[in-house]
Amino acid sequence: MVIGDLMDEDIKKRWWIFPGFKIETMVTGLDLPVNIAFVPKPTDNPDAPLLYVTELYGNIKAITNDWNVHTYAENLLNYEPNYEFPGTGESGVTGICVEPGTGDLFVSMIYEDEGNIKNKLVRTKSKNGLKMDSIETIIEDIPSIKAAHQIQAVSVGFDGKLYVNLGEGMINPEVAQDDTELRGKVLRMDLDGNIPEDNPDPKSPIYAKGFRNPFGAVWRESDKSLYISDNGPAYDDRVAKVEPGKNYGWPESMRKNSLFWTHLSQGITALDFMQNEEFPFEYDNELFVAFFGGAYVKGPGVKGKMIVKMKVNKDTSGVNSFDVFVRYTGENAASPCGIAFGPGGLYFTDLHGEGNGQTHTPSGNLFKVSSIIKAEGEILVPYTKENTDRCLCPGCPTRNECMGNRNERLFCAGGKTDCDPEKKGCLCGECPVQGEYGLVDFYYCAEGAAKK
Template identity: 50%
Template sequence: SKMENLSAGEIELIGKWIDQGATETPVPPYVDLQFRTTALADAEVNVAYNLGLVVWGGLPPYQFSLVGGSLPAGLDLEPAAGMIVGAPTAAGSYDFTIRVSDSQTPAATLDQAYNIQVLDTQAHWQVPSGFRIENVVSDLYLPVNIAFVPNPGPNPDDPYFYVTLLYGEIVMVQRDFQKQTYASGLLNFSPTGEFPGSGEWGVTGITVDPASGDVFASMVYEDPPQSGYVFNKVERFHSTDGGRTASTQTTIFSNVYAGVSHQIQAVTIGPDGKLYVNIGDGWIPEAAPDLSDFRGKILRMNLDGSKPDDNPFPDSYVYATGLRNPFGADWRAADGKLYISDNGPASEDRLAKILPGEDYGWRLESPDLTTGAIFLWTPTVSPVAMDFLENTPFPPEYHGELFVGLSGPAYWHGATERGKKIQRFQLDADGNVESESIFLDYVGNGKATVIGVAFGPDGLYFTDLYGENGFDEFGQVHGNIYRIRWVGTNATAPDLILPTISQIRIDSVSTSLPSAFALQNYPNPFNAATRIRFALPQDSEIQLTVFDLGGRLVHELFNGSRSAGNHEVIWDGRNREGKELSSGIYLVRLRYRAEKSETGAAGAWSQTVQRVTMAK
């Protein structure tokens, strides 16, 4: 069928529907109410829980109410939004019934029974006896590394630490674990991609200058923009509001080619006040020993990005060579030396003590990573961030030990012997490993893993990059920051400060054959994309089309035949020429007719229209 704009009559009718408060403009008779969310995700004690109930049919808007049983303590049902939100305070199994009512007169209603299993955090992560693990910050989009504020203030709203978010932000977290954006828009390209793969590019390392409070962060950028050529750089951020937000941003080092995941990594400030920068080999092994190429190196620079006069190689940033993908780094107080984690290709990862001017042997083959190694992991475990325990209140036998995060295979589901752990190392006076053991182990059944590791004044903190559920259907991740504290073998952990709550939508779609035609979308409003769902009770010829409020055709999403059942199409907010549309209200129309009537002829066209709001 030929694509066309909406007629004046159609626009008038749709306007009346919208004026009456409908978010969907269905064609009567209305579809029976259906709960599309039929099962609820498990919850975790003191971790933000945010789940939206998806309902089809009837006449929106809907009202939700609890008509049987009880929600877990700490969770509430929002009656208009159908959101279950909060942070449960006690583990257990909870049964309850929720009723949805639509806007018809009289209202149609439907009840749905649910169960939520609330698990203790210890059910996912195991730590030694006497330690307590707590989720202190939740709903972070790919949190990577943590840097604590030196000598933080005592007030609840004082800046406590910073965390890099892979896809272009730095977040400041207060002492009371409330969070706010410190800097955003740090990437000049869209970083989304596969894990493992191009999705691993972004903002990684972070450190804070004890003297000025300035934040240094490592990241990548495209040059020129949209060219696909990606480079490494270091940015310096200065704050004029006590470290809460960045007021200025300065590039102090740049123009080094990056490779997917083998990019710039940790940044640290040494005892000498210089900035040390870990850079991966960019998947070019021959770059690692080449003094004219900064890939596969540890670099040393002044805090303004200039070259120190006393570097081991004259007129060069290079401090050490021969590294493959050195993700983590930290300084040991006992010997004043830099230690790093280096990711191998297949069979070996290494822990190494870095000495100025040394070549650590990486060329191409796995045995190359034995050079300078004080510990080798075989098979590989993907060692990431690391930190020495110096002043945190842990038992005396832990002090001076090195704690290393092991992220494991990228985007692995469930527990694995090859990562999702924190390993502790006891070193001798010369920096050799005397003993090692697993301190933290993931035993859950989700995507969670360890990336950032940092000791704070009150415990060991680590970032969970993906959260339990990993990427949702809109490409979002709800990562976490956990704290591990020593509470004693007979002590009870004090009350926790609950993390900030934010909305996450989770749904389970029924596979039963629909009883009538229906059209809905979510999220609504939306930003990057929305899923448009339509139900067909019989094989039909359909046209799924987007219009603006003036009735002008924007995009035809589908035109053809579909079988009976529930279907969905993702619209990315672009017109038929592929150009991004501005924020506003748009109309999605589903026209449908049976492919053949009882007489064998094509049926008459019917339609339903959904109003969608795009907010950018």
């Protein structure tokens, strides 16, 4: 079912959103939606695929530019899942990415083989991008269990190689340090599964080791590097920049070579950088991370149930800011799981949705978070870094502490503040932005943006 462009009072009751942004429901009725993968270069055809969503228990949905939902693949699991959260219902079909050159999908999942649970990665092909025509296995026969810690994110790097996150399987965590084991590793392969000659070990697909349950993966344009999320035991969930040949410490440590970690486990899932102008310029290169929380917790919850944004240090030694960006405030088991930037904003799934995720009722959603500044159409002054740098707001006598703490500026473009300012004088008449655009009003901070 398609919703699209919706920000009603019901959504506001269930989701808190960072100031300056809005949240919309794009698709509902998904069955345990996990991860999102956008088509790298979508066309303008309304019937063409825009993105894909993995559904945990064996399906992949293709969503077109007109926000219609198609079943790309179904019944990918060869066993019957049981909806036990937490427990053996947590595994299935998880990671997904689109191969830029062909539009093929790489999909990660577990399967049953003579009573044993194993990991595999497949490649699917489709003539129209809406229905799978063929499937081939890229790598398989890697031990796993039906309780997370399975094969997770899959991505194609800037080098055109295939990168795969593998959990250590939970039962024997020491395999994360065993170079003869693929569990607890990030793998690097050619798109056909062969081992590249320039791998750290040219005879092994292992790119880096020492991971516990590396759920998410994203490539950062500015340093051409891979970043992953990794879940700790009861503590030390983390984000790490993955470099060839490095050891990331598990099972002895979840902090080794990490740029961020939590003292209390938050169930970190997917992550993505804002790097293609989906949000205003001041969010450029910020990292957005889904904190899922417990496997099945109703209501806001003590842990997780939010998306946070972080500024990564220039030397990638850590992060220097941390803000809650989206938080679930409803009464059900919904929680952010998969996230990805796409046209006009940040998109995320909520896995269980507003229904009871243990009753086999598809009630998961796909949401879009977009900037109110960028979304409003009739703004005369562009909200750009250049205009913000020329703005006189920091010296304005009306600007109060609340506005300063929020770093609010350029109100003639962004609109009035929520800080309830008292009019104490205005510098707008002296501002070069106002002169350039021929604006005649004052007190944009209190009365609203200049519009055509």
